[in-house]
Amino acid sequence: MIEARGLARTFTGKHGRVEAVRGVDLSVAPGEIVGFLGPNGAGKTTTLRMLTTLLAPTAGTATVAGRDLRADPGGVRRRIGYVAQGGGTDPSVPAGEELDLQARLYGVDGRAQRIAELCARLELEGLWDRPCGALSGGQRRRLDIALGLVHRPPLLFLDEPTTGLDPQSRGNLWEHIRSMRAGDGTTVFLTTHYLDEADALCDRLLIIDRGRIVAAGTPAELKRRVAGDVVTLQLADPSGAARAREALSRHRSVRKAVAAGGAVRLTVEDGERQLMSLVRTLDAAGVELASLNLARPSLDDVFLTVTGRSLRDAA
Amino acid sequence: MSLARTAADTRLVFGRCLRQTLRSKVAVVFGALQPLLYLVLFGPLLSRLVDVRGFGAGSAWQVFVPGVLIQLALFGAGFVGFGLIAELRSGVVERLRVTPVSRTALLLGRVLRDTLIVAVQAVMLVAVGLALGLRAPAAGVAVGLLFVVSLAAAVASLSYVLAMRTRSEDAFAPLLSAVTLPLLLLSGILLPMSLAPGWLDAVSRCTPFRYVVDAARAAFLGDYATAALAEGALVAAVLLVVSVWLGARRFRAENA
Ligand SMILES: Nc1ncnc2c1ncn2[C@@H]1O[C@H](COP(=O)(O)OP(=O)(O)O)[C@@H](O)[C@H]1O
Ligand SMILES: [Mg+2]
Numbered sequence: 369m370i371e372a373r374g375l376a377r378t379f380t381g382k383h384g385r386v387e388a389v390r391g392v393d394l395s396v397a398p399g400e401i402v403g404f405l406g407p408n409g410a411g412k413t414t415t416l417r418m419l420t421t422l423l424a425p426t427a428g429t430a431t432v433a434g435r436d437l438r439a440d441p442g443g444v445r446r447r448i449g450y451v452a453q454g455g456g457t458d459p460s461v462p463a464g465e466e467l468d469l470q471a472r473l474y475g476v477d478g479r480a481q482r483i484a485e486l487c488a489r490l491e492l493e494g495l496w497d498r499p500c501g502a503l504s505g506g507q508r509r510r511l512d513i514a515l516g517l518v519h520r521p522p523l524l525f526l527d528e529p530t531t532g533l534d535p536q537s538r539g540n541l542w543e544h545i546r547s548m549r550a551g552d553g554t555t556v557f558l559t560t561h562y563l564d565e566a567d568a569l570c571d572r573l574l575i576i577d578r579g580r581i582v583a584a585g586t587p588a589e590l591k592r593r594v595a596g597d598v599v600t601l602q603l604a605d606p607s608g609a610a611r612a613r614e615a616l617s618r619h620r621s622v623r624k625a626v627a628a629g630g631a632v633r634l635t636v637e638d639g640e641r642q643l644m645s646l647v648r649t650l651d652a653a654g655v656e657l658a659s660l661n662l663a664r665p666s667l668d669d670v671f672l673t674v675t676g677r678s679l680r681d682a683a
Numbered sequence: 684m685s686l687a688r689t690a691a692d693t694r695l696v697f698g699r700c701l702r703q704t705l706r707s708k709v710a711v712v713f714g715a716l717q718p719l720l721y722l723v724l725f726g727p728l729l730s731r732l733v734d735v736r737g738f739g740a741g742s743a744w745q746v747f748v749p750g751v752l753i754q755l756a757l758f759g760a761g762f763v764g765f766g767l768i769a770e771l772r773s774g775v776v777e778r779l780r781v782t783p784v785s786r787t788a789l790l791l792g793r794v795l796r797d798t799l800i801v802a803v804q805a806v807m808l809v810a811v812g813l814a815l816g817l818r819a820p821a822a823g824v825a826v827g828l829l830f831v832v833s834l835a836a837a838v839a840s841l842s843y844v845l846a847m848r849t850r851s852e853d854a855f856a857p858l859l860s861a862v863t864l865p866l867l868l869l870s871g872i873l874l875p876m877s878l879a880p881g882w883l884d885a886v887s888r889c890t891p892f893r894y895v896v897d898a899a900r901a902a903f904l905g906d907y908a909t910a911a912l913a914e915g916a917l918v919a920a921v922l923l924v925v926s927v928w929l930g931a932r933r934f935r936a937e938n939a
Contacts (some may be wrong), residue, residue, distance in 0.1 A: 446783050455774055461702075465699075611734075
């Protein structure tokens with residue numbers, strides 16, 4: 369659905385040159401929800417604006433929805449929807465008018481029906497005459513998405529779709545995005561700087577930092593690859609800690625074992641599956657267990673590992 | 684991009700823009716307020732000066748009303764860039780640019796709306812002028828309005844170019860007044876430039892609006908077969924073509 373090679377964009381302005389995007393390669397398959405995760409200023413919006421024909425790349429090539437970005441921008445435009453970071457509605461214009469104009473500009477057949485269907489699906493009924501400026505944040509975001517979907521594009525770009533929304537509206541929007549893919553097979557390429565959003569919503573992630581993709585994979589893959597799980601075993605008798613550490617460090621899944629106080633802290637590959645086996649190893653060594661805790665590495669741990677900074681600090 | 688597509692898209696953009704303007708009716712009235720005040724509060728003074736050298740034949744109203752109309756075109760259409768800056772900020776422009784809409788239509792639809800508004804205001808001003816004592820041949824008034832309309836289209840296009848380049852009210856506003864005020868004074872809108880000393884007249888001849896004002900005045904006086912009218916028509920046509928071309932080029936540019 370998207371194939372990009374060496375996509376780059378340098379801005380030259382009053383304040384000198386900014387290499388916003390420095391050679392991005394990416395592939396998105398049909399039906400995927402792919403997330404572009406990175407801190408503010410990483411180059412997410414710039415990449416999206418290039419892929420949606422709004423900005424000419426300084427270098428690189430891309431095929432978007434089957435059309436070449438440079439040779440056939442008009443073809444790309446007809447096949448994609450784009451929801452910008454700040455939306456794209458006029459506060460004084462009624463929501464219905466925006467939808468109607470958008471459908472006319474795309475030459476949508478059965479305009480009224482399509483709009484009614486979208487409004488029903490995105491919970492926008494009854495808002496036809498309401499000026500966009502008088503909609504709630506969540507409503508306006510859903511309207512933006514309806515505008516992006518009005519011509520049934522196979523590929524939808526969403527730039528920070530839930531930034532500025534309250535937690536409930538965010539969860540609600542995730543549901544809508546999932547149902548879009550489930551219903552129409554829409555491919556979704558979205559950007560976010562929220563770890564939980566990347567984790568919960570995306571099939572696959574591209575982590576971008578300072579204009580470059582620094583890691584890619586499913587959320588689970590990324591976490592597994594980078595960190596491993598942390599298993600903490602609290603022992604009934606603290607004096608057995610050294611013996612326990614000794615026994616556990618020989619277990620094939622354990623990468624690292626540290627005894628501290630009355631507990632042993634392990635870094636384990638694929639921790640969830642190994643728990644039983646770890647407990648058995650401990651049993652065989654004759655050490656009694658008081659409690660057990662498995663902690664998954666977060667995407668922030670991943671970001672920390674590949675960039676040396678925490679995403680929370682970088683953002 | 685086919686011509687039919689551009690025309691259809693222009694109609695859609697025009698409709699949207701017109702509805703936006705009509706939603707704030709106040710703006711339409713206020714846009715014509717300044718020229719109207721000149722007409723009502725300053726015009727009667729001039730009508731006492733009929734015999735002053737330089738006014739030429741005809742009543743003062745025939746000289747003054749065309750000037751006020753050109754002022755309307757200059758200011759009314761000059762300010763339209765503010766609306767575009769607001770739409771750049773709200774993301775509307777970007778949203779429309781992702782659709783397959785003709786880029787030229789994004790400009791033309793707006794400019795047509797602006798021109799229509801100025802045309803309506805101009806007719807209103809002429810009506811007020813008539814009530815105050817203006818007497819001019821109907822054909823002359825029609826030709827004069829044509830000048831006003833083409834000037835408004837040109838100025839609106841240029842205003843959009845400027846708005847696109849500056850992208851912020853803070854940069855756009857001072858630039859706009861730095862350009863329009865000298866042009867206004869140099870065009871001889873309030874008093875004909877034939878009254879001016881030689882150097883001022885010479886400077887004035889370097890600005891385009893001078894010719895358009897003179898031509899509109901000639902039309903109001905019924906002097907159709909004059910050099911002033913021909914020059915004015917030529918300048919207005921060139922200005923219109925160049926401005927719309929610049930505007931269209933700007934809207935087609937990647938970063939617009
Ligand atoms: N039009 C522009 N002119 C100059 N610099 C820009 C422009 N747009 C973005 N940038 C710069 O490019 C970098 C990447 O910005 P952006 O793509 O918006 O990041 P993100 O969306 O990941 O927060 C930033 O340093 C930003 O300041
Ligand atoms: Mg961004």
